Amino acid sequence: MHRHALTARDFAADAPQVARTLIGATLLVDGVGGIIVETEAYDRADAASHTHRGPTPRNAAMFGPPGHAYVYRSYGIHWCLNLVCREAGHGAGVLIRALQPTHGLDTMRRRRGLQDERLLCAGPGRVGQALGITLAHYGLAVDAPPFELRAAPHGLADQVVCGPRIGISRALELPWRFGLAGSRYLSRRF
DNA sequence: AAGTAGATGTTCT
DNA sequence: GAACATCTACTTA
Numbered sequence: 001m002h003r004h005a006l007t008a009r010d011f012a013a014d015a016p017q018v019a020r021t022l023i024g025a026t027l028l029v030d031g032v033g034g035i036i037v038e039t040e041a042y043d044r045a046d047a048a049s050h051t052h053r054g055p056t057p058r059n060a061a062m063f064g065p066p067g068h069a070y071v072y073r074s075y076g077i078h079w080c081l082n083l084v085c086r087e088a089g090h091g092a093g094v095l096i097r098a099l100q101p102t103h104g105l106d107t108m109r110r111r112r113g114l115q116d117e118r119l120l121c122a123g124p125g126r127v128g129q130a131l132g133i134t135l136a137h138y139g140l141a142v143d144a145p146p147f148e149l150r151a152a153p154h155g156l157a158d159q160v161v162c163g164p165r166i167g168i169s170r171a172l173e174l175p176w177r178f179g180l181a182g183s184r185y186l187s188r189r190f
Numbered sequence: 191a192a193g194t195a196g197a198t199g200t201t202c203t
Numbered sequence: 204g205a206a207c208a209t210c211t212a213c214t215t216a
Contacts, residue, residue, distance in 0.1 A: 040208070048208070050201090058200060075209050076198030082208090095208060125209045167208055187209095 003150045007143045011066035011085040015041035015092040018085040019178045022094060023160045024152025029131040031148070032104030034121060036096060037183040040165045040176055042082070044091035047170040051091030061139040062091045069147070071138045078125030079133045083142055097124045100185040123187040163190045
């Protein structure tokens with residue numbers, strides 16, 4: 001019994017709902033990746049979002065169709081991956097913050113220059129490096145190569161926890177960080 | 191274990 | 204100039 005591929009319609013909901021749904025899903029880029037164990041939701045109405053002040057050259061993909069990738073450079077150094085949700089033009093998305101590595105461990109170790117499995121994808125910048133994310137992925141649909149995204153197994157909802165987002169200074173009160181309870185692959189404990 | 195400095199592209203003041 | 208959806212290396216304990 002194999003899990004179905006997520007498509008654009010799975011991204012039509014609000015960012016927090018999509019962020020929750022993505023926990024337990026399997027994300028691969030060119031066959032390399034793992035199980036999503038940590039996400040964060042962002043929405044235009046949310047002061048911490050890159051889209052809060054409207055479209056710019058950098059965030060254009062966030063105002064494009066749902067189910068596509070928004071890639072941004074964090075702190076001038078790291079590449080981070082978001083999946084656009086809601087509807088085109090809205091500016092909502094989900095940041096992929098951590099994976100449990102399952103596919104292409106050797107490739108990820110080489111790209112990261114590390115052996116420790118727990119540190120390969122434990123943070124958005126680390127995910128970007130381990131999966132080889134670059135601007136070449138900007139705006140691409142996640143239901144087609146090089147992406148592959150398979151739904152989480154059923155019955156995982158009661159193992160999803162949430163809390164405040166990390167590394168922001170605005171909208172601190174929103175519990176829009178989601179994670180797989182007890183996972184050893186989180187960027188930080190909840 | 192906890193704290194700090196330094197890396198630096200894009201956006202904002 | 205300053206802030207920023209971060210990470211690493213290095214210090215101090």
